[in-house]
Amino acid sequence: MTLGKVLPEHIGFGTAPMGNMFRAVPDDEASATLNAAWDQGIRYYDSAPLYGAGLAEIRLGELLSQKPRDAYVLSSKVGRVILDEVEPGSRDLGEKGSLFAAGRPNKILHEWTADATERSIEGSLKRLGVDRLDIVWVHDVAQDFHGDLWLGKFEEARTGAFRVLARLRDEGVIKAWGLGVNRTEPVELTLALDEPKPDGFLLAGRYTLLDHEHALQRLLPMAQEQGVGMVVGGPYSSGILAGGSHFEYQDAPAEIVERVERIKAIADRNRVAIKAAALQFSLAHPVSVAVIPGATKPSRITEDLAALHEQVPKRFWQELREARLVSPMAPLPGGV
Structure with missing residues (x-):
């Protein structure tokens, strides 16, 4: 089954902010945001054990476990196993540093073996309160590793997580898998x-209005040739394209x-919301097949949906x- 047939719409909800990314989000604010997403028609939700050491999955599960399971598409990730024990001292998240410092203090194992993959899925199902995942992504494989260690971690995933997920897809337990x-x-190596x-x-931050050159050179031509779909994560480049101050x-x-x-000046001159430019560029x-911005406030959901459907003049893209x-290699909305 192709990825486009699994996903019901072009926009979903990325739940990294629900794991207290950058700041501690109050429970009532997180609940209101997730309910706003559902009430406004969002039916694809993506999460991961890494997001707040399971916090995002727990919060998402409070919503989705009360909804008909066939009414939405759900993805989560493998590569991290969340333990019940507390992590002593600060944890090492590599380049993501203290991104989820305000999340749960549980210890996180970073493993892409077959056993860890099965344990990760079991943990996600429990935290989400559901009986199945539709899509499973292999999370951050070989991230923060270099040289022989990079290849060693990739090989661990190839012989472990990749094969487990391919088997689960072939057995009909999940509908799709990828990185x-x-x-x-x-x-690129996987393809x-x-x-x-x-x-x-799911490619986060690498096919955005700010950062897309590298993906266009090799990855996207390979994917297009093989009929492999892309979900765009982080379309606002960690927030800088949505009025925030973070990038990477x-x-x-x-x-x-x-x-x-410079982008904003052109957007203002053409009366275009920069969020609209960001979302529509990534989908062009x-x-x-889909874009999954995150949010921590209900009003942001309304903004995202309006941005997706905003009429952007061709002159702006020109x-x-x-x-x-x-x-010059990037396809633009409207065939510009």
């Missing part, structure tokens, strides 16, 4: 394998702030192209 990463190289073959991938999970550097200001590539703010 959930914010680097293009692991996906080059003879087997097992993924159905798609850190404070945005001066050159990124300056680039955003034929490999893209000006971005002329200003060299988008790659």
